[in-house]
Amino acid sequence: MTTRRQFIAATLPVAAAGLIGTRMAQAQAARLDEKDPQAVALGYLHDAAKVDRKKYPKYAPGQICANCQLYLGKPSDPWAPCGAVGGKQVNAKGWCIAWVKKA
Numbered sequence: 001m002t003t004r005r006q007f008i009a010a011t012l013p014v015a016a017a018g019l020i021g022t023r024m025a026q027a028q029a030a031r032l033d034e035k036d037p038q039a040v041a042l043g044y045l046h047d048a049a050k051v052d053r054k055k056y057p058k059y060a061p062g063q064i065c066a067n068c069q070l071y072l073g074k075p076s077d078p079w080a081p082c083g084a085v086g087g088k089q090v091n092a093k094g095w096c097i098a099w100v101k102k103a
Contacts, residue, residue: 029081032088039096042084048095056097066092069100 032039034046043056051059065082066075071090073080082090084098 029087029089031079032082032085032090036085036088038085038088042096042098044085044090044094044096046091046094048093051095058097058099059095063095063099063101064092065090065094065096065099067102068098069102070098071102 032044034044043051045051048059048064053059065071066077070083071080071092072083072087073092075092078092079089080092081087084096
């Protein structure tokens with residue numbers, strides 16, 4: 001017969017490992033590839049300096065993912081999830097047509 005203390009001691013490490021695994025999976029979201037259909041549709045580039053201003057007249061210098069409202073990381077994060085692309089990670093120095101000034 002198993003005591004409550006033995007049960008908790010046996011299940012606690014398993015539960016903790018499950019929580020750590022879930023956190024790591026969330027933290028390691030896939031990086032958005034510039035050739036991804038979603039990226040192409042949004043005109044996303046890893047480097048905002050390479051934006052074609054004729055094709056995207058809305059772009060203005062200084063607009064980068066890190067200062068966009070949809071960027072879900074800290075401005076200092078080099079890559080972070082983006083709300084416009086389903087949580088895939090985008091480059092902080094990138095840009096797309098969904099850019100919205102951070103409030």
